[in-house]
Amino acid sequence: MGAESKTARGKILAVVFGIAVWCSSASAAPGEQWGWFLTESGIDQWFLLQGKATVTMTGGRFKAELYNDKGVHVATLEGEEQKGVVDVKVERHGTDDDIRSMRGQRRTNDFRAERRRRESILFSEPGKIPAVVIGLTHDTAIR
Numbered sequence: 001m002g003a004e005s006k007t008a009r010g011k012i013l014a015v016v017f018g019i020a021v022w023c024s025s026a027s028a029a030p031g032e033q034w035g036w037f038l039t040e041s042g043i044d045q046w047f048l049l050q051g052k053a054t055v056t057m058t059g060g061r062f063k064a065e066l067y068n069d070k071g072v073h074v075a076t077l078e079g080e081e082q083k084g085v086v087d088v089k090v091e092r093h094g095t096d097d098d099i100r101s102m103r104g105q106r107r108t109n110d111f112r113a114e115r116r117r118r119e120s121i122l123f124s125e126p127g128k129i130p131a132v133v134i135g136l137t138h139d140t141a142i143r
Contacts, residue, residue, distance in 0.1 A: 031054035031055055031056040031063070031065070032054070032055050032056075032138060033052055033053070033054065033055075033138070034052070034053045034054075034055045034064070034136045034137060034138040035050070035051075035052060035053070035136070035137050035138070036050060036051060036052070036053045036064070036066050036134065036135060036136045036137075037049065037050040037134070037135050038050070038066070038074070038075065038132065038133070038134045039132070039133045039134075040131060040132050041131050041132075049068060049074060050068075050069070051066060051067050051068040051069050051074065052067055053065060053066045053067065053136060054067075055136065055138065057081060060080050060081055060082065061079075061080060061081075062077070062078070062079050062080060062081045062086050062088060063076070063077065063078045064076070064077040064078075064088075064136060066134075072094070073093050074092065074093060074094070075090055075091060075092045075093060075134075076090070076091045076093070077089070077090050077102070077123070077134070078091075081106065084105060084106045084107075085103065085104070085105060085106075086103065086104040086105070086106055086121055086123070087101070087102075087103050088101075088102055088103075088104070088123065089101060089102075090102050090123070090132075090134065100125060100132060101125065101126070102123040102124060102125055102126075102132075102134065103123065103124065103125075103126045104121040104122055104123035104124075104134075104136075105121065105122065106119065106120075106121045107119070107120050107121070108120075110142060112142070115141060115142045116139050116140065116141055116142055117139065117140050117141075117142050118137060118138070118139050119137070119138045119139075119140075120135065120136065120137045120138075121135070121136045121137075122134075122135050123135070123136075
């Protein structure tokens with residue numbers, strides 16, 4: 001084999017490798033968009049926040065970044081999911097609230113007539129009267 005043939009093969013392999021790297025990074029899905037609410041009890045009332053969240057669930061790990069309607073980062077939920085049970089630590093940003101341990105149950109409902117699926121998780125603090133409750137929901141199309 002000549003030097004020109006080896007150089008051409010090297011260039012082709014470099015291009016193929018570059019395309020493979022580009023495709024793998026492009027197909028790595030970012031976190032999905034979910035809706036959320038957070039309620040906190042007060043004296044004779046409930047305080048309510050809501051907005052959009054970026055949720056990532058991979059390999060048993062769970063992470064949700066919660067943003068209000070103005071795009072302000074309100075809270076981070078991070079932990080693990082096992083058999084539909086999600087245990088997280090919740091850090092609220094911009095408050096003096098303690099980091100909370102919360103547990104949620106992941107549920108999936110299919111709405112066949114509308115050809116969509118809804119995933120929901122409702123978090124509360126295990127063993128405590130719920131002073132803070134967080135809900136996440138996400139709809140996807142059923143093919």
